[in-house]
Amino acid sequence: MKHRRGIDLAAPFPPSSFIEHDPSLYTALKGLAEWxxxxxxxxxxxxIGWLNKDAVLARWGNEYLMNLRGKxxxxxxxxxxxTVLIGRLPR
Ligand SMILES: [Zn+2]
Incomplete structure (x- = not known):
């Protein structure tokens, strides 16, 4: 894992399945469910890269998902x- 500016943004493991996020939905980071x-x-x-939501939130705040693409x-x-992806963890 690569560390940039002291924050590790990478998720520890990938999700079991995922969908492509629809940018017209205006979902913000905190609008994502726990899983x-x-x-x-x-x-x-x-x-494809997966991110640690808490680290992203700490670094950029509660941004709309499509605004995060360029970061x-x-x-x-x-x-x-x-393309922003929404992954789903097994429950
Ligand atoms: Zn690339």
Whole structure:
């Protein structure tokens, strides 16, 4: 795991399933349920990353999910036009 600016934004494990977030829904970070995970899919290389919601909240506040897209940088260096993913943990 890579650490940037002292905060580890990566989730400890990936969810069992996920959907692509619809940007027209205006969901904010705190609108996600306890069992929902925040992720992003890179538009350039297709890499999928999962994030620690609490770390994201601490760093950027209760942002709308689509506003967070431009803040995540992929391992390939791209941070444009990424797709927000909502993961579901097994319950
Ligand atoms: Zn990428």
């Amino acid at each position: 929902e995970m925040l992720g992003a899919k890179c538009s350039a290389c297709g890499h 995540f940088r992929c391992v390939c260096g791209n941070k444009d036009n990424n």
